[in-house]
Amino acid sequence: MKSVVHIEEIEPEIVLLRMQDDVYKNTFSKALIDELIDAFDAIQANQTYKVVILTGYDTYFASGGTRESLLAIHEGKEKFTDKNVYSLALNCDIPVIAAMQGHGIGGGLIMGLFADFVILSRESVYTTNFMKYGFTPGMGATCILPRKLGISLSEELLITSANYRGADLEKRGVPFPVLPRVEVLNHAVELAREIAEKPRYSLVLLKNHLVAPIRQELPSIIEQEVTMHEKTFHQQEVRERIHNLFGK
Template identity: 65%
Template sequence: MSDQVIELTEVDEGIIQIKMQDKVNKNTFSDALTQGLIEAFETIKNQLQYKVVILTGFDSYFASGGTQEALLYLSDGKGKFSDTDLYSLALNCPIPVISAMQGHGIGGGFVMGLFADFVILSRESVYTTNFMKYGFTPGMGATFILPQKLGIGLAEEMLLAAKTYRGGELQQRGIPFPVLPRSEVMDYALDLAKTLAEKPRVSLVTLKDHLVAPLREKLPEIIEQEVIMHDKTFHQPEVKDRIEAFFGQ
């Protein structure tokens, strides 16, 4: 596994933590981070001693979405975001996943976190689904999971306007997740994980399977629809210009 950018640690009995720490790329979906995440979740799937996963980042970064190179690659029509399935790793993990978003969640990084069973945000951090900032329609299952988790009103605003929000602003908008000072996010996540880990693993797996079954069933159809929208919107010359001009701002 890519130890440099993914740290897999048993933090307590039955609790495994995935820490994304690609400091060079600020937790954008570099090849190393992407492959490391896939390998980490595959490892966890085969380790029956674990009952809950904590997914988190480093310092002020949770996950920052696609790299500029990857976006330009898609804009040139050389691939599709669905070629690599990061978006459903947490959803398809057999045991509950806690997204401890202690840092910024940008674009696909924020979306990936929302597919977890539990989401915790930081007041200070920035969260955005900024796909339309670059002129292409959202991917990664964003058009599905945002309305499911945040409600249709806020989801449409975040997706269409591509605005940036602090966690504290989202808390004021009534999102149904804990929003805490950054320094408290991990403690909260660990306390929650310990509460979950008190339960029998088979019961956790069985109940998660039941609760997320509609999401797992519907997601492939949504991904197909998002790919079709990308075929219409991603290859515009303006999109490539925007990616080159605005990336990282």
């Protein structure tokens, strides 16, 4: 079976993690989730890596839940917490750069925002489209969005579920580099080289200190998101919206 997550040490101490599920366009298929978890486990076990670059392929970074997974949650067969893919970057000991060269949709955008550094593409679409399907946000969105973007823009993104190009977010003052797509990965590599100049032990210690408040806060917010899902996800209207939106 063809791998959909590729891990490569592109330079000493710098590891590139590329998501490339071209069949499902980097939606959270079972293969993508399982291979991402395995890849981060392998990175955690390697004591020489100092920094991770997480990226996608072509025009896709990560595209959120599949139709099947959303319907399974609607039917009560699954929860988004069954496999924790959303906070892999947060839980990684070493710094993670999300080189979001392509579209970041729903949970795909949220997964990227849990990274320590975020780089956006001017051309790509970024959206937290949970409410477009009629259910409240999950994947830790209500935790990380306000921390990274501020409450006002976060409420706008989460409630309206609108699509934003990277260029639109740049005008709104997001605190990330927003570059032409072709420049995103190169910028990430340059940043990774700067990070890799530092001692690994110091990087791990400082990252753990900086993200400790988010790690502490996240479980209770996830619990609240699951509770909201239990109230909103099982509506018949949600099922109809899933079918209609995926059918387009």
